[in-house]
Amino acid sequence: MAVSEDRIDAVREFNRFYTKHVGALNEGLLKSPFSLTEMRILYELHTANELMAADLAKSLSLDPAYLSRILKRFKSAGLIETLRSVTDRRQRVLTLTEEGRRVFAPYIKASRDEVAAVLDALSEAEQTKLLTAMQAILSTLDGARQKATPVIIRAHRPGDIGWVIHRHGSLYASEYGFDDSFEALVAKVAGEFLEKFDPAFEHCWIAERNGGILGSVFLVKKDKTTAQLRLLYVEPSARGLSVGRNLVNECIAFARQKKYKTLTLWTNSILHAAIHLYEDAGFKLVNEEPHHSFGQDLIGQTWDLTL
Amino acid sequence: MAVSEDRIDAVREFNRFYTKHVGALNEGLLKSPFSLTEMRILYELHTANELMAADLAKSLSLDPAYLSRILKRFKSAGLIETLRSVTDRRQRVLTLTEEGRRVFAPYIKASRDEVAAVLDALSEAEQTKLLTAMQAILSTLDGARQKATPVIIRAHRPGDIGWVIHRHGSLYASEYGFDDSFEALVAKVAGEFLEKFDPAFEHCWIAERNGGILGSVFLVKKDKTTAQLRLLYVEPSARGLSVGRNLVNECIAFARQKKYKTLTLWTNSILHAAIHLYEDAGFKLVNEEPHHSFGQDLIGQTWDLTL
């Protein structure tokens, strides 16, 4: 467990703050005849439409006995209907009745209004910042959601090139100890790409999910018949999602379509994961030569793919 | 109330998710002899050192009666000491005893461990993303905190240059409609800075708060007697914090110290906020000339400061 104390404390502080914040929001609903737990149950029923008691108990971490009693109360108040499930006759399918919806609606509205009031006090920029941040937390902590949203591959947009440089700089510094000069090289390469960009023969692919960039690759024209693959990178957090593979494939397909004869690339022997991708894609090692760059002793490699 | 429904729902969804998430974290502390509320009280005492019951009741939204009883229990268990306040003899000053600290410590540790386990499951990049996001939420929703943490100005580190390019690209695209070629220019300038960086006569300043970059400025050597200020930028979220002013001042101080005679800079007439800073710092407009760049009709300006 090598997580820094600072980070742990920062998260704990956030948790404490947000607990209070949500607590204050819920305060407003306190005058309702429903307890917070009851509200949460009604809310789940409201969104899910059909639910088993067991699902509810699990997703809200409730004692089944306690839940059972609450549901019983709801049923006798005419808020929900319970039907024996046909597939498993132990289970009971729960649904909110029309009456249930009618009764619950104002509280949803009240809850919405409370949130609206908080947002309303913020500027447009602050709202965006808040929502982006919440999205980031959701997608980081909620594994299920993360899997669900697909990785898309698109062309570059303003800001992307800088981001790619930023990530190369940070990542290679922390993982391989590369110094500034590496980031300088990346900035130069990427800057030149943008400057001289010829969409007919060149392309940049950005892999993203939920608005967060997961990887990149560039294809630049070297000469009439040769294209060069450059700046392939994949976020550590996105490993295992075939992001790198898909990016390389896009690159190869584009090179073929544009009638290049050869796709070449330069890399360093320590970048095992990337090299593995190149080999799999059919690239052949054509040259190898040691050099001292980025504050490190490295072995540069040139790989070619005949298209 | 003109807040969009989508945003409200997004916030509500986040609230629901995070409530569950924190609930799950607290589950682990459930086997302790303290209830969640008791924990929160102990935690407040632990950090604040000295506290009145009334403060506690307010900050944790507790019923005074309930709190009073909990405190009574804590006192008879030897966990806290209560002293009549000298300034107001109705109040009682609460402090955790040594014994209290000793007893409470393992639970703090347990809570830390739970958070550490969550973080541990994330990659470095994800951790950073998570913390940045939490920081963003805190600073947006908790106005008080925003003021409290100071902005620091430091030299550049790996990744920073890329970040600066990224932000220039995004920001100028969304605020002024600049196209790719602007980002290309920034990448070239910043890349060259890194490549030819001479610490004796050049410098980059990064303004940051809580690990988040708020602004930047570069000073590069133009010739023996002239230094150029480049790439000044300030995050929209950091406006009004004098970030830009402080960065420009750093720049001027450095230029003076290095015995430059003139500090020059090139900018565009639409960048009012920046120009205002330059004027305030004593720069004089020496040249102005229209140009078509970055997909826009602009008026370029050269400003000089005699040192």
Place this chain on the structure above:
DNA sequence: TAAATTAATGGACTAAGTCAAGTAAATTAA
């Protein structure tokens, strides 16, 4: 086919939290 597991429930209980009323000190108004 027996044994183990799961879904749901009731009984008996404890913990958590609330409300109204009171005391003593401090503050404000007259």
Place this chain on the structure above:
DNA sequence: TTAATTTACTTGACTTAGTCCATTAATTTA
């Protein structure tokens, strides 16, 4: 200065929320 009001905290009497154990019935696994 004194009376009225407010504030900090406390106690008593309560309600609500939540837990634990045991049981029944259906389903799954061995």
